[in-house]
Amino acid sequence: MASVRTFVARQRGNPMIATLMVLVVLVVIFSMTSSRFLTWENFLNVTRSSSTVIIVASAVTLVMIARGLDLSVGSVLAVSVVVSAKLASTGTPLPMAYLAALATGLAFGLLNAAFIVGLRVSPIIATLGTLNIARGAAFLITSSAILVGLPSNWADLGTGYMFGVVPYPIIVAALVALFFSVLLNYTVFGRNVYAVGGNEEAARIAGVNVPRMYIALYAMSGLATGLAAIVLGSRLGAGDPNIGVGFEFDVIVAVILGGTSLAGGEGRISGTVLGALIVAVLSNGLNLAGVEPFWQYVAKGVALVVAVVIDRITRVERESRQTRAPVAAPGQTADPGA
């Protein structure tokens, strides 16, 4: 009981309350603009379409808590899809094709790690480079065509339901989010991620193996992208090298809306999941309301800027609240953070 009370108490001033409110408000608005919004089928649509983002954004949350960045996920998504589609369409058994997607994602994740950790390139530039490399690779592999002729069981994962009720993509997304949440909150590795994001030099001096941690983070980001590729490719039923353009944007918006600060050191998976849902609800709601698709771009762009501004304002507010009330015993001057 005490732990529940501490849990609830800690939620006050929790940036996620704001995010949850936003989601609720959006749901309310859209349920009024379209009668088809608040249906079970549509609920499944929204959560299913957010599953790809959730899978990747969960991994990217850790990267961003550690003050890293991965802009390459959209392209890595595409190249992983086409690799597995190409193999599947030429007779490779499906499990092997899936494995190939994971391997491709991992490979590009390690490429990012090599640039960032090995060559000390800044994450923005490094992952921007990988973004182009991967996209080019996707087009080369498919000769710019969209791969079809996939086996009949290809679409099972993306369009099927577990026990006939819950779509597989949602199950996969939930498992991935759970995995990263456990990693972040219950392991030493997770604590190290927060520590490095909070003060990399201090973490290093305290004995954290910082390079190894970054390698693991970028590798996991790539791996998660490969997994998302399996799910997405299966849903689309084709190997399209054009997919995922702008996907990294959706991922980053989800992470930031979820409360992860660009300054690093803070963030939670639950927030990211909410952020992904907000993005999905926004798209879905605008669609159902008959708004032109391009307005969705505008809406997402505005959402990102608003999220960053809110993050900065609440961060200043939170930090000043922390340093304004230091604990000092009688006879001892309080010296906040000096």
Next chain:
Amino acid sequence: MTDTSSALGAPSTAAEPLIAINGISKRFPGVQALDDVSIDIRAGEVHCWIGENGAGKSTLIKVLAGIVAPETGTISMEGYPVSIRTPNDALRLGMAFILQELTVVESLSVAENITLGHEARRGPFFNVPAARERAAKLMESVGFGHVDVKARVGSLTKAEQQGVMIARALSLDARAIFMDEATAALDEAEVKRLFDVIRRLITTGRSVVFVSHRLEEVLHLADHVTVFKDGRVAASVRNRDISAKDLIRWMVGREIASAFPPRTRTPGEVVLEARKISTRSIQGVSLTARRGEIVGLGGLVGSGRSEVLRALYGLDPVHEGEIIVSGRRVAMPSIRRAMTSRIALVPEDRRSQGIIAKRSVEENTTISWAQLGQGRAWRGESKRIALRMIDELGIRTRGPQQSVATLSGGNQQKVLVGRCLALEPGILLLDEPTRGVDVGAKAEIYQLIDDLARRGMAVILVTSELPELLGLADRILVMREGRLVGELAGGAREEEVIAVAMGQRESLDVA
């Protein structure tokens, strides 16, 4: 404008001083950096400022440079009160500052650096030939005429870069030039040339304020010497008939507070031995540390004390020499190796190198411990360790989950000590453990350090506060310019430490 008839100890009384500093005080949290300081800086003179670490010289320079605002006092130039609120004000009043961290733009040329901010123009364009001509003339006048004004400043030697800064000061029509530790990176020939330049500068009626730790230089160069101590002016005299001994006596000579635990420990066997270790910043340093012993590293700022600790902990790469822990050689010192050899470090700057502000007391305390492969029940153990440290070290906090940013400096320092203790180290390296900590917490930390040594730890302590060094350490190893130059027993006097630190005297047993 130089006065030639003043007696020792009486200030010269020519026309109005170029700069008159009157009653300047400045307080930082926990320390009175300047206390009613009054100094006259006269034109056409070399005025040397000298004093220990933290005596107030640098703070006063920052006040004159418009970087720090004093609480009381006035500054006048040639009799007229002036207000210096920003570096720009200082610039416009004709003051130039050449500090130890040279502020040249390495990617630009000599001519561009000299005229930066007040470039010669032809319409909207940069008048290159005019700039070059002016730069060449100025470099000639400061004795660096051989330097190509088109050369990239980054490619010049430190001495030449300094010449560029002096030329720039002249270009800005500076009347008073402040040099802080200008000779630190120069060799003998370059120092001689710098002194010639300085003497040439003062013949034009300018003033040069020269801050230095090198007593010989001060006695050689100065027309007037001001000695700082504990934020006050201990002496301000003409450079006539004064000796190094006088300077040292003015610099120290205070009572040592007995806030220190009595030394009743007997050191045991040697646990740490460093043999002629060299890094980028230190050369051939050898030392030993025993169980139950507190070894102090003394010396001036920049002498390499922290760098010795960094080398022992594996933070800086060690080119030469060996580190031996409990009889076993540590190959390729790294942070990981240090931790497994049971060496722990409390770093110098707790804000940038120690504390992870956003995280809790618990996380900050157990982060190092957590790296050493824990079992499945690690989170419970982590909480227990944090609670134990809070209790044992007397960390004042609402609980282990409190954010460490809200703790006072002294308590944050205790958290860092707790982080080390959780590793159960045999060797504890402390770098400025009471910096920015108030008096009450200081006493607690002193007791803590003594207790730890009593428990069998070997402690190596770096502190810029001489009383602290002398009060805690059993032995004091004195560093100077990257080398170990002397060893003194714990009961030494402050004057002895300063003397060895400044190269005035070699003590008999060099470690």
